[in-house]
Amino acid sequence: MGFCNSCGRPIVKEDYGTNEDGSLNPEFCKDCFQDGKYTEPDITLTEMIVRKSKEMMEKNPRLPETTATGITTTFIPGLKRWNPEFKDDYQF
Numbered sequence: 001m002g003f004c005n006s007c008g009r010p011i012v013k014e015d016y017g018t019n020e021d022g023s024l025n026p027e028f029c030k031d032c033f034q035d036g037k038y039t040e041p042d043i044t045l046t047e048m049i050v051r052k053s054k055e056m057m058e059k060n061p062r063l064p065e066t067t068a069t070g071i072t073t074t075f076i077p078g079l080k081r082w083n084p085e086f087k088d089d090y091q092f
């Protein structure tokens with residue numbers, strides 16, 4: 001099992017995003033990446049961290065907010081979508 005390189009959620013094959021040619025993209029979940037594009041191209045790293053912290057706290061009501069944000073602020077910025085090194089793959 002991998003995880004989405006945009007939102008960080010654990011994903012299995014059924015959750016994979018899709019490339020432009022319709023093939024599966026195991027790097028991203030289908031909520032984040034469809035038909036070769038991000039579903040929300042304008043979302044910022046901060047917005048993603050806030051959203052994921054909230055989701056985590058909804059799923060684990062007893063999880064302290066500091067713990068949730070501690071996990072997301074450590075984990076999400078290192079994902080390929082947000083890590084500047086990922087941009088080396090693009091041609092400008």
Ligand SMILES: [Zn+2]
Pocket residue numbers: 004005006007008009028029030031032033
């Ligand atoms: Zn995702």
